[in-house]
Amino acid sequence: MIPGTINMQYIKPLVYLFTFFWGILGVHAQTLEIGLMGGGAGYMGDLNQNDPLKISGFSIGGYGKLNIDGYWSVGLHYTHGTIKANDAESVNSQFKDRNINFKTTLNEVNLQIDFNFLNYFAGGGTKKFTPYIFTGIGGVFYSPKAVYNDKEYNLRFYQTEGQTEACRSYALNVPYGIGFKLQLKNNLGLFSQVGYRTAFTDYLDDVSGKYPDPNVWENDAYLADRKFLSDPSLTQYGYPGIQRGDFRKRDTYMFVGIGISYTFVSQKCYTF
Template structure:
């Protein structure tokens, strides 16, 4: 809780400071798709697996620079059973998790552009920032869903929130003095390897899912493989990278509250 309180306090302070300095404030919404790279998808940076949406408030400091607070929600998932890799299929892990992200981001426009005016109606841009993300990986086995964090599938605890570093690029198009369209793709390097509940080794003692009348079979959540030779206590369960990545592809619209004072050059 302390991490989340500090992160929100810093972002609100930055936003209020920006509002005092900015000549043009901008609000917007976006929607699109989300995906992830990690232990179940180590290679494909365009493997979108769920829907996403978000909102933002920005202060445009001048035609080139803007700073703002962004909220994004998405869902990511993957399943070894559908992998083209036979080793992954035999491992037989799966997960899904919602993502709730709050971040502070800085935009840089390459052209003389801002939604309230400017000499250009169009500009490519890049962005980077810092944020935090909440997640809660779940797995489905034999029709029953399990919240994996509570089963310690690798014999250890991990937090369900982490620091994230957003970065990406996009394009903006001004359709009037107040309204603009945008499209962007952004990646997040996240300071955890457990978005997918997979990050280290098989535990020495396996974690079994709860049993009830409708699901009488034991479910080994640590190692759900049906192949006996896959039983490997202490062996590597995921890849060796220490950070997962998630990403958003967004299309959005924004409205700019222009002031009477124009930018000076």
């Protein structure tokens, strides 16, 4: 497979799953809800190991959702955001010495299930507000980049740890989080949520395992760039075999924000 291309064996199951749920719910669902959301994005991984609430970028997204009743709904969600981190800004002296940085754009599509604790949706239900939780399954496209000496590098093309997995630009993810919904007027609603995503990759930040042996790039036309991007440390920190990232096998990212929704309600949907 050419580095950076999409392996369809990972994408087809998601397409089939989305199609199946939309077909079933299109028959049985009572209402359609659409919404827009904006806010911040954060990341936990090899460059931010201890702060799950740190915001490093922005996010914006939208969804189409089918409300089965006042408690359950299933929706297709799209979110665009950015995350970043920079060792040079860390308070950890070892991180400063490691001197790695990255920034990546995230484009995410998820199939998400919501559960309301109270019987609610804007335009129906018996309550005007509710806390809720959600989970689901989806996929995210990403492409980490780094800047050194005012030059930007697309890191996944350099195999900075000598591993082909770093060349991928997509991964499956599992979203989960909590939120609060409030009916504003008639079919119009307001919501706020914080949601985390466990990505099935450790390369959102292009950092995962150990510093490689430079011989893996022998006679490579980009050898000098590969060596530097693999180890941009200030004091030749990255000897082959030394741990480059932490020991967790998956990166996590977060979207937090506030949004507005509109529910299209048929006459029969006012009673549950």
